[in-house]
Amino acid sequence: KIGKYMEKKTSIIEKISSILTLTIKIELIFFQREGYCPTLFF
Structure with missing residues (x-):
């Protein structure tokens, strides 16, 4: 039971970390676009 729980936990952490890296x-x-072309945002 503990092994399965740990596997689930690691998969959730991996999902969160992947989402964080994407964001x-x-x-x-x-930020780069804003720095290079501020005209795009105004």
Whole structure:
């Protein structure tokens, strides 16, 4: 039982970390665009 629970926990952590990395990448892209072309946002 403990092994299955740990597997579930690790999979959830992996999902959260992947989502976090995706959001960070998207934010970085947006920041770069804002820095290079501020006209896009106004």
